[in-house]
Amino acid sequence: MSFDGDYFFSSSTGIYQSKWHSSPLLPLSPSLSLPSYLFNLPIPSISSPSFIDSVSGFSLSFSDLRSLALSASLSLHSLGISNGDVVLLVSPNSIYFPVIVLAIMSLGAVFTTANFLLTRQELESQIRDSNVSLILTTSDLSHKLDNLISKPLVLIQDFISNLKPTPNNITILANTSIKTTDTAALMYSSGTTGKSKAVICSHGNLIAMSCILRDVWGGFGRNETYLCTIPMFHMFGFSVFVCGALAMMTPVVVMRRYVIEDMLTAMKRHRVTKLLAVPPMIIQMVRVAGKGRRWELSCLKEVVCSGAPLPREYMEMFVECYPGVTLSQCYGLTETSGPITLCDGVKGRFHVSIGRLIPTMEAKIRDVHTNKALPFNKYGELLVRGPPLMQGYLNNEEATSMAIDDEGWLHTGDLCYIDRRGLIYVVDRIKELIKYKAYQVAPAELEEILQTHPEVHDVAVIPYPDDEAGEIPMACVVRKPGSSFKEDELISFTEKKVAPYKKIRKVIFVDVIPRSPSGKILRRLIKAKVVQQQGTEISARL
Known part of the structure; x- marks a missing residue:
């Protein structure tokens, strides 16, 4: 394939490719689960923290996390969970959220989650749709979930407190019966333009995302500390903090619930360098600073915003309120297993674009009338293709075929254009034009x-x-x-x-x-x- 200059665009095919200087080598083994991939990466030291509670300061080291996940997988197995069973986790953020997720996947079972703000009726509908075998939740959410399946609820606090260390037992995490093509997670799309659908993510999809984030954002040599305020039940939080952070060996400070003052205090206390945010958080940070209530955030280097469009007005106000902090945007979908564009390496205090395609991803800009592929600076629908792309929607072949065409392109429904630097800009949702x-x-x-x-x-x-x-x-x-x-x-x-x-x-x-x-x-x-x-x-x- 020939490309025009160094813009990574093929005029003959209409395909844009990543402009990153390096590309991760994705594991080739067909028998590999996400837990086995993550737990076989070298760690900086046994005591290095992986997840830190923002309030108590209690932390799990990478070694602790692995040991607890092993023990949790044995406990789940004793509850009758095995290959192919669907396990639902309904919980606010917690340092134990990744432990339970990886324990479920290590058995060959399928992890699914839900927004804990859903009503009992909404949760019941999702449980029926995904055929849940077991539910783990917190005591204060149990009234929404009790008696929705035949098995009794498992309360997370009790489940974690009863785990026994199993540092030498590696048989379950090394389960060779799990294939990269097997379903690892069912993540429900937001449903903002229709009924929420279960997105099928394979182990290969999530391993690819882990590898890519490790390659782009770097490993333990970058001395970063992330703050997790966005929910891990959402694909943005799940992909970055369960898949990416563990692959990068980056410490993550976890907030149980989001309050703007608590977030700013946690960033100062734990010397956070990178914050993943959504637009309402950026707007609140601007308004708090505008009232003269400024926090000492000298360690904070970058805020990465996603989830919805962020008005330029607030970008400009943010960098004025927080000098020394870069405001970036990224873009991803539940269907892409996480972010597929990032602004890393792009100069500037704030970024109107959503960045460049991550390694391994391809894109097209399709004319919404003629379906022809478009060159630089032309508006059209963004189509993407690559290893993190979902397997389809659960029990919904019609929706799957409408989303992914015969050539493997996911039709995002977003109106975008790509400039000559390879930067992508979102204009709007096509259905909302x-x-x-x-x-x-x-x-x-x-x-x-x-x-x-x-x-x-x-x-x-x-x-x-x-x-x-x-x-x-x-x-x-x-x-x-x-x-x-x-x-x-x-x-x-x-x-x-x-x-x-x-x-x-x-x-x-x-x-x-x-x-x-x-x-x-x-x-x-x-x-x-x-x-x-x-x-x-x-x-x-x-």
């Missing part, structure tokens, strides 16, 4: 502009049906306390900042913008609420 007459309008672009209005607290832009235009852009706005600005003011504010076809033509004022835990706007909930408000009298500006 507003079709105004013959033009396409990206809600995220308008939202970023509206966020700069001094009296706008939060905003979402959605399509509103119109007989003449098809759809028009409508802003759903949360005013700041004490504000009483009107619809006309907001329309005038935007109309000189965008092309005529992009203008906001309707405005409604709401109490809150529903968002996912990662900060994504839940537009389907907003649309449903708007439909209920048929009595609202607002005229369209055409």
Whole structure:
């Protein structure tokens, strides 16, 4: 394959490839599990901490982690768990979360998890979908899960306290009956654009992600300390802190729950160098600093943000509030087993792009009308392919075939472009594009502009049906306390900042913008609420 210059783009195939200078050597053995891969890596020293509780300071060394995982696997085996069984873990973050995950996988069983904020009915639906054999949870969450399966609940605190050290028993973690193609985890997609689906991740998928993060972010020679505030039940947290951190041999400070003041205190106390965050956390860090409450964070080198778009306004405010800290973005999906773009090595205090493709990954930008592959700086759907890509959706061949085409490309549904440096930029979700007459309008672009209005607290832009235009852009706005600005003011504010076809033509004022835990706007909930408000009298500006 020939490439144009050093841009790693093939004009003959339309394929973009990684621009990293090195590429990890993925294990070739077909008989390898994620636990056996991670626990056979060399560790810096027996006492080196792997996971540290942010409050108590209690830590597990890499040796402790391995020993506890071995013991936990034996305990799970005594509870009747074996190859192919699905085990559900419902818990907030904990230093023992990785212990249980790796113990489950070492038996050839399948790990699955769920957001502990789900209702009992939602949890029951997920349990039926994945055919769960055993549930581990905390005592305060037990009322949501009790009697949902035939086996009794296993309380994590009791389970961990009853483990016995087994430092010399390596037979289960070395289980050669496990293949890299076997299912290791069922991670549920966020479901922001439809019903949540179980993503099938093989051991090979997760090993690939571990190898890639180890290669890109480095091993124990980089003297890093990470802070884990994002939930490990989410693929972002799971891939970075269960797969990546253990492969990198990097200490991780674990917060049981997120509170902005506690997070800043933990970073100072434990001398954290890298923080993985979602946009609401960045915004809170800016607002806290804006009130004059500054923390000494001299050790913090980088904050990596993902999960949803971060307005440029807050990027600029962040680097002003926290000098010496680089603000980066990354991009990934549950379907890609974690982040597949990173900004490592890209110069600058903050990064509007989501970075470059990680090693082993390929991408295309596909024209949404013609399906043709597009060159640099052209908007189209981002398609990706590579070793971390999921095996498909559980018991849903139709959804799988719609997501992954015959050539193995995952259709992300995100409208993106790639510049000549190989940096990728997300414009919006394709399904969320507003079709105004013959033009396409990206809600995220308008939202970023509206966020700069001094009296706008939060905003979402959605399509509103119109007989003449098809759809028009409508802003759903949360005013700041004490504000009483009107619809006309907001329309005038935007109309000189965008092309005529992009203008906001309707405005409604709401109490809150529903968002996912990662900060994504839940537009389907907003649309449903708007439909209920048929009595609202607002005229369209055409």
